[in-house]
Amino acid sequence: MLYLYACWTNPDIMRGIGKYFIFLGNLFIKREPLKTYMKQILDECIKVGIDSLVIVTIVSTFIGAVTCIQTAYNLVSPLIPRYVISLVVRDMTLLELAPTITAIVFAGKVGSNIASELGTMKISEQVDALEVMGINSVSFLGLPKIIACLIMYPMLVILAGFLAILGGYLAGTITGVVTPQDYIYGIRADFLEFNVSFALIKSFVFAFLVSSISSFKGYYTKGGALEVGQSSTSAVTNSCIAILVADYLLAELLI
């Protein structure tokens, strides 16, 4: 709320937001035919998705494991059945951890990469070279990255959800805080299918925010190597803020 108020009262932030929406408009105006982007989209899918597998696997498995152990630590009452531990792990994973924490990691890895790549292209006149050829550089450089993120990020979220629940299972059963039977029972108990849809809706929104904000920050880099670094940092911080604001708004609207 404070952030929204600050935006409303600060003309620079409002100008930046306006520029961001003009940037989004330019992504679709006078773009090249979509077939032109096919190879780029495939290349970006590999960079965005396949190259993020290791970090997403590590983060989500450990987050699931930690959630399981900490939930068990807090459930001190003997009246609460042990399967509640895995029920909590499942719902926390689907509702928050898989889409949101992965999005923060995604912003750090992919967002900074997009911003620094476009920033370097900008300062080394590669973007000007595209413009001189009569190519809409905003669309040519930004659209394949955004489409690739929209394709790959939901898949990463599905993988992260599965691995977090698996991480919780491994941590819970190895340490003995929950039996395998209880854990599996808890995972199946009171399951709401909408939670999966909610996680996927969030994943599309977060993918769009991270990729578009990072492309925007990279594309408008001016100066030299120092400014490329600043754009990259700014892309990650702005993406994280946008993710958290969108997370709150989606929770208000959809749950």
Next chain:
Amino acid sequence: MIEFNNVKKSFDGKAVLHGIDGAFEPGRTNLIIGTSGTGKSVLLKCMVGLLEPDEGTVLYDGRNFTHATRNVRRNIRRDIGMLFQGAALFDSQTVEQNVMFPLNILTEMPKDEKLDRVNFVLKRVGLENVNSKMPSEISGGMKKRVGIARAIVNNSRYLYCDEPNSGLDPMTAILIDNLIKEITEEFNITTVVVTHDMNSVMEIGDYIIYMYRGRKLWEGDSTEILGTSVPELRAFIYSNKLIQALKEGENS
């Protein structure tokens, strides 16, 4: 032919171009010269549309570029090739992919034909067997040649070169200058070179504009420039010790 009339540009209220006029004809190497910070690159960027002039017009063979619709401007731009100061090759692509890039995006040519055209222009700029190299694996002079090859691969009618000699040794600089001149004459291109290198001026300057503090102070060709009476231009020319020595030798 490229014409520009009364081109004015300012940044944050500070005027950089004070109404420049001129015309560049095809088949000639047209030079814009002047000291650093005098507005040469700003004029060049206004001409190719990377900056919008505050006033004035730029015409390409009579077609108004400055006030054109997005589509018309896009069509004119497809006739323009540009060699940037740092060559601006795409880092993630090989030499061949860089040169083929305009053909891939702007034409429907079959792949074999595109490859033939790429090999032809690479050979024309004196580069062979470098197709699979990345830009980081070739020298500065080779990068400039690849940049020229990319600029002319689509049969461009207008070629812009922004300081083509910067960062090159004198011999390579002369090779690049000569290459630009040869290509201009061979393909009847309208070439505009922005430079502050007097060697280039004497080597390839068919038509020269001298700019000083955002104004055009002198125009002529390389045979006339040494005899100029414009004090600012004389100071610019004779800051080069070699030309100074040549002039002294001529006088004695």
